[in-house]
Amino acid sequence: MKTTSLLILLSFSVVGFCQTDQRIYDVIDAVSTERIEADVSKLAGFGTRHTLSDTVSQTRGIGAARRWIKAEFEKTSAACNSCLEVSYQRNLVKKGDNDRIFKDVEIVNVLAVKRGTKYPNRYILMSGDIDSRVSDANDSTSDSPGANDNASGMAGTLEAARVLSKYDFENSIIFVGLSGEEQGLYGGKGLAAHAKEEGWEIIGILNNDMIGNINGVDGIVSNTDFRIFSEPVPPTETEEERKARRFYGGEVDGISRQLARYIHKTTQTYMPEMNPMMIYRLDRFGRGGHHRPFNDAGFAGIRIMEAHENYTQQHQDIRLEDGIDYGDKLEHVNFDYAKKLTAVNAINLASIAWAPPAPKEVKIGGIVEPSAKLQWSKVDGAAGYKIYWRDTTSPTWDHSHYVGNITEFTLDGIVIDNFFFGVSAVGENGFESVVVFPNGIMR
């Protein structure tokens, strides 16, 4: 083959196969360890951020903390020509709603919306938590710095907002500090309900809860391992959908799992030094996080978290006991690591916010035939589509085939029984939607 024709071939293959975008590397570089350290320190400095703590003081308690978070978002907005819509989202919870609500309390979330230029009502969210706790979940006065749980996630969210405020996106991004996590996931519940009322189209939420500890109770020290928790299938699926799964598959292919795979892939592409671990469960064993109320409402949502936890530094009264330094204190947080996980969030928010919507409907056919067929609904703004498949035992979408602006394709010689399949939409700029697992059958 002559060099010229080879070049032509190569340039043809660029659209849809282009794997990287310089802006994503710029986003990674722009995330600042120093700013994250300053923000975690500031948040830990409010004494306690317990959900039922003081709201009047300017220096101590959750009121002071949320006003500061709002002011930080506003500062970011002022620096980008008012590019963020900053607001409180309030939820009144009555005394006795559960054991941890010992008086009426207003659960206040702080939101910053970077409005999408093309799909203003489609949202990808990044969250951290405002509140903290000590050994007794109802102790609202003792010192509770919550430096890792979860000032780290909150600081990451503030920093991602600063970095991404420099760009425009087709989809909207919401950066949010959620409150009431430790009292029963109240902030997430309130915001998910608000989203439903307002008819927000939610692509998913990346919930960050503890992104700053590298010294594990298991003895492992790692500043590259991190976990992406995702539930297998939505809890909102119908009985009919559950029955269909038995015959058509999908046990490990729910919407949150696809979001987890997306994050895994983006991280491996742009931050290959990291070790993302997809954990095939909603959350840690029997424990909770703020992505769950979004899952409960039928939205995709995952938890991003350190891989090696230290339980002597979570939900503990600050004390020295048997030579162990208990408490969630500033000195236990590794800010470089929190920076890396913040970058993981930022590049995924950007990639999704720059991508076209995923196809709404994807049908699959090819029963008792030598080739699998896929058919999908057209996406406005998509330049093409990517068909993915993988071995049934593989966690990741290992094979793909880019097709142009068409809505049906036959994968010659790929037998439907031996793989799982999915389709994503690809934009002119090369960014891709989350993969959609088939939700219909072609006969």
Ligand SMILES: [Zn+2]
């Ligand atoms: Zn916690």
